Each structure stands twice: as C-alpha cells, then as structure tokens.
Amino acid sequence: MQNELDIPIDIHLNKLLDWLTSRRICPHDWQKNVITIRKMINSAIQDMPAVDEIAQLLAGTYINYFHCLQIVDILKTTESSSKNIFGQYSSQRMKDWLEIVKLYEKDSIYLGEAAQLLIRNIVYELPSLKRQLMKAQQTQEECIKKEADYAKNEHAMRENYATSCQQIEIEGKNIKKELLSLLDDLPDALNAISASAKDLVHVRNYYVSFLNFTLNRDAESICVPMLKHIIEKGNTTTFEWRTGEPPEVIEVTTPVIPLDVESGSTDAADDQIDFGDFGAHSESGDDRSSSSPNGDFVHVDKEECKPDNSDQVDFGDSEINWDISVDTSASISVIDSPGSNEGSKVARGVDALTVLENEATRDAFYNDLLELEAFVSQRILECESSVSDALSSSIFHNAPASLQIQSVESFRKMENDVKNIASQLMTTKLKHLYLIKSSSRYVDRLVDSLKSKLETAERMVECQKAVKIKYQEAVEEQRSLKPKIDLIVEKTKILLNQVEQDISKRYKNRVVNIMGGLSALQNITH
Incomplete structure (x- = not known):
C-alpha cells in the first residue's frame, strides 16, 4: 500500500485561496487584517538603512511576508549594536519589522496574501503586460508596413x-x-x-x-x-x-x-x-x-x-x-x-x-x-x-x-x-x-x-x-516592458516556491504542487 506521505498535494491556482480557508489555515476575513499590516510596512519602509541588499530586495516588487523575513535577517546584522544583554533589540527599525512579521504569522494571514498575490500576478497582471508587449511588437510591424506604403x-x-x-x-x-x-x-x-x-x-x-x-x-x-x-x-x-x-x-x-x-x-x-x-x-x-x-x-x-x-x-x-x-x-x-x-x-x-x-x-x-x-x-x-x-x-x-x-x-x-x-x-x-x-x-x-x-x-x-515616431514609441515601450515582465516572473516563481514549501511543512513535508502556476509563467516567458 502506498504511503500517504508520498502522495503529492495538488492545488489548482484559482482554488488556492478557497483551499486555504476551507482547511482553516487562514480565516475568511484575513483581508481586513492585511490593511493594518500594509500601513505598518509603508511607515517602516521610510526608515531603512542604506544597504544595497535591501534596495535590491524591494526593487520592482510587492513587499510580502517572505520579504519581511529577509529584511529582519538583514537588520540583525545592521542593527546588532542595538542588542542589549538580554538579547533584545532596542532599535525601533527592528521592533517595527518584528511586529509586522508577528502580525503576518497570526492566523497565517501571510499565506492568504501570498495566494492572492500569486493569482493576481499569474492570472491578471502578467498576461496584461504580455498583451501590451505583443501589441507593441505588432505596432512596430504595422508601422514598417505603413511606412513602406x-x-x-x-x-x-x-x-x-x-x-x-x-x-x-x-x-x-x-x-x-x-x-x-x-x-x-x-x-x-x-x-x-x-x-x-x-x-x-x-x-x-x-x-x-x-x-x-x-x-x-x-x-x-x-x-x-x-x-x-x-x-x-x-x-x-x-x-x-x-x-x-x-x-x-x-x-x-x-x-x-x-x-x-x-x-x-x-x-x-x-x-x-x-x-x-x-x-x-x-x-x-x-x-x-x-x-x-x-x-x-x-x-x-x-x-x-x-x-x-x-x-x-x-x-x-x-x-x-x-x-x-x-x-x-x-x-x-x-x-x-x-x-x-x-x-x-x-x-x-x-x-x-x-x-x-x-x-x-x-x-x-x-x-x-x-x-x-x-x-x-x-x-x-x-x-x-x-x-x-x-x-x-x-x-x-x-x-x-x-x-x-x-x-x-x-x-x-x-x-x-x-x-x-x-x-x-x-x-x-x-x-x-x-x-x-x-x-x-x-x-x-x-x-x-x-x-x-x-x-x-x-x-x-x-x-x-509620424509612423517613424510611432515606431520608436513602440520600440521604447517594448524595451521597458520586457525587463518588467522578466522581473515579475522571477519574483513570482520565488513566491510560488515559498508558498509550496510553507504548505508542505504543515503536512509533514509532503510534496505540494500548485497547478497552473509554473506552466503559466513558462508560457508567458516564451
């Protein structure tokens, strides 16, 4: 008889939020708590140390729970001088980010937000950017043809x-x-x-x-x-x-x-x-x-x-x-x-x-x-x-x-x-x-x-x-969209893997597959 731990958990991307709430991993009203957390993040991010690693981490992406964990790890190095004899940090920066992580982990609110972010990126935002990119390429082809005509x-x-x-x-x-x-x-x-x-x-x-x-x-x-x-x-x-x-x-x-x-x-x-x-x-x-x-x-x-x-x-x-x-x-x-x-x-x-x-x-x-x-x-x-x-x-x-x-x-x-x-x-x-x-x-x-x-x-x-100007505008739009799409795809792949690993830990490290996620990202990049 096949061991239950060897059976993978397959979750369709569109059903991920329903799956999390139906198994009481996160509450149905998780979104109202996210509003308070987002306000704290917007306030805390205004006072950050000039560290290239943090700037690179936050560039061009939506800050989520996993980013907050990485920021805390970085602050442990930059704010180590504020640590007292009891092992606690007196730095307000560290206190703010630790509080944010704590609120995220309460009732696993971070998983609901991460699931929503995955759905938004894969189902809506990336396809929309892909269509804009294709339209820019089509505009270039039309401009070349019109210019010749x-x-x-x-x-x-x-x-x-x-x-x-x-x-x-x-x-x-x-x-x-x-x-x-x-x-x-x-x-x-x-x-x-x-x-x-x-x-x-x-x-x-x-x-x-x-x-x-x-x-x-x-x-x-x-x-x-x-x-x-x-x-x-x-x-x-x-x-x-x-x-x-x-x-x-x-x-x-x-x-x-x-x-x-x-x-x-x-x-x-x-x-x-x-x-x-x-x-x-x-x-x-x-x-x-x-x-x-x-x-x-x-x-x-x-x-x-x-x-x-x-x-x-x-x-x-x-x-x-x-x-x-x-x-x-x-x-x-x-x-x-x-x-x-x-x-x-x-x-x-x-x-x-x-x-x-x-x-x-x-x-x-x-x-x-x-x-x-x-x-x-x-x-x-x-x-x-x-x-x-x-x-x-x-x-x-x-x-x-x-x-x-x-x-x-x-x-x-x-x-x-x-x-x-x-x-x-x-x-x-x-x-x-x-x-x-x-x-x-x-x-x-x-x-x-x-x-x-x-x-x-x-x-x-x-x-x-006029057609030449329109062609150049389409070229510039394509140049700006391509790296943006690549960055979102890269960040989304990381977030997808983090969510799968987090759910896997809750079920004795069983393999978790979020269906329609990685394949959709591969189709967008090609």
Whole structure:
C-alpha cells in the first residue's frame, strides 16, 4: 500500500485561496487584517538603512511576508549594536519589522496574501503586460508596413506629377506661368498640323474618286470640305472659311498673362486671363463624343484630388481627366459653307480665330479625318475578304484605273497617314491648350489638379515621419516592458516556491504542487 506521505498535494491556482480557508489555515476575513499590516510596512519602509541588499530586495516588487523575513535577517546584522544583554533589540527599525512579521504569522494571514498575490500576478497582471508587449511588437510591424506604403504612394504621386507635366510639356517649377506660356506654342503647332494635312491629298482624292464612281455624280463639294480647305489654303481664319475670301482686317484680342503667376488662384480681378472678344463669341461648351477633339473631358475639381484619411491611399491613373465645363456666354456661330459673303471683310471675335483654333471648325476637321479613316479601314476589310474581293471585282470592272490598282498595303499606308494627323491634333498638350484658350478658369483647375499631386506626396512624407515616431514609441515601450515582465516572473516563481514549501511543512513535508502556476509563467516567458 502506498504511503500517504508520498502522495503529492495538488492545488489548482484559482482554488488556492478557497483551499486555504476551507482547511482553516487562514480565516475568511484575513483581508481586513492585511490593511493594518500594509500601513505598518509603508511607515517602516521610510526608515531603512542604506544597504544595497535591501534596495535590491524591494526593487520592482510587492513587499510580502517572505520579504519581511529577509529584511529582519538583514537588520540583525545592521542593527546588532542595538542588542542589549538580554538579547533584545532596542532599535525601533527592528521592533517595527518584528511586529509586522508577528502580525503576518497570526492566523497565517501571510499565506492568504501570498495566494492572492500569486493569482493576481499569474492570472491578471502578467498576461496584461504580455498583451501590451505583443501589441507593441505588432505596432512596430504595422508601422514598417505603413511606412513602406506611404513611401510607395509618395513615389507614385511624384511620378504621376512628373508624367502629367511631361505630357503637357512643362517643367513643373512654376506651373501657372508655364501653362500660360504654352499658348505661344499653339499657333505654330496648329500650323504644323495644317502643313502635315497636305500629305492627305492623295487619300482625299481617292475618296472623291470612289464617291464619284459609286454615287455617279460629282462629290467634290460634299467630300470632307474642312480637310479640303486646310489642304488647299492652310490654317486660315474662320472668316475666310465662312466667306471664301481672306479678311482685310483681323481684330485679335490676345490673352493677357496674369501678373501674379506665382499664385494658384485667379479670383482677383488682376489675376484673370483676359480673353477680350472671345468671351462674347466663345467656343461651344456642349458635351462631345469621343470622336470630338475636346470630347469626354472630365471636370477637374480640387476636392476630387484630395485623398481620404485611410492608411492605404488609391492614386488612380496618371492621366488627367478632360471633361470640364467651358465658360461660354454665347453659342458658337454656325459654320456656313464657303461663299456666304456678308459684305464685311473685318474678322473679329471667333472669325478672327484660325479654323484649327476655333472649336467648331476644329471639330469639323477632326470629324473629316475620322470619316476618311473609317472609309480606308472599310476598304482594307473589303480587300482582305475573299467574298468581298469577288464582289468588288464585278463592281469595279468599269472603274477608273486609280480605283483598281490600290492594294492592302497602300490602304494601310493611307490609314496610318490619316491616324498620324488625327493623333497630332489630339495630343495631351494640345488638349490642354484648347481648354486654356477657351476657359479662363481652366488654368486654375489644372494648376490645382497638378499641385494636389505634390501636396499628396508631401502628406505622404508627413505620414512617414509620424509612423517613424510611432515606431520608436513602440520600440521604447517594448524595451521597458520586457525587463518588467522578466522581473515579475522571477519574483513570482520565488513566491510560488515559498508558498509550496510553507504548505508542505504543515503536512509533514509532503510534496505540494500548485497547478497552473509554473506552466503559466513558462508560457508567458516564451
């Protein structure tokens, strides 16, 4: 039969207090006596000898009964001179601590306090510190990730800004001044397009011949008239297009560059683009389809450029949207066919604009290019189809030689020539210039749109700085928590062993195991 002394006493940590009170080791009301003892300890600790051993003993821990025993042992050495012939100490320090030990040992109150301290440290305080430590580590990981995201977003916005400036062909140092100075390049650019349009004469001639043969009538006057006008006469005034005769006098109002070009706003009267007579005969602000040179532009609004307050920021496409409302105070004059001479040879307002500066005539030119491109593309499809090839052979049997000798390669060259002129007319830079010339407020909108990219990049820099500060705070918190946790774990292990040994002495030195104590401490340290 197994000896009773060999059977260990297993006590669960959460049941330790109940176990002590149920076996009458300490009373149920032990806590009210602890209050008196704590007051005496707080008073006695104010008058302690300058001994490193005592300072190390009391550092970073809650003073309990076992600490008091160690303090008494130390005082026996430091206060030995106060011992009288009867073996009693006359030192008040020793008397105070001996009284504290005596009160602790009455009804084993110290065991109740030690059990409560074990439960508080293992079940509550250490897990809470562990969670703070893990949160600090998690904060560091999040800060590293956020800093990388902010740096990526900053780079993306600066690249977006550089790309936008490159598309508009400005440096981006003084945005407003550079945008307004681009207006000087508009006439030369449009004249270059006009000169390039002369290369399409063979494509238009083929188109006219095709219509003459298929319609069996002269199509010269109805076939892409604006393209014909530009090929024959170049980028003339709108007046010459309308009347068929060049004007004798051209009254042009040149836009005035604002004096305050550093400012991003043109709210002041002196900081406006002066469009003169253009305001009375402004270009159409009607919505255009994607086939229009100014079609499908998105309104550029400053509020839309502001990012939200989330960590992960979405920067979208680098393209600048085009759908803006153009200031108009009157509708565009109707494009009359050439020859409608009104008797006046003075070109003013819209009539003073060239046909490629005028939105309506520019749209007509662009539509002519699209019509020509669609015609050539269709001819390519017909030539590549065997069924259509047989049908075309029968239809064009009596056609002029110029219509029969064309090949797929020649049609593809025609198509590329037309697309090349259309692409020159619709570059990003020219789209901006069209809008700058037609809207006095578009410059401010474009400036705000570009500046918002740099402002967003600067905000990303500030966010990176804030995240770095937060990261350092988390590192410092981790550094302060780690030694604190290690100290409490070490002291708690000592207290756990002392309680087990004290209970063991009461039961003939049987082995006592406080379950859930040491294992919990090991889990916290790992």
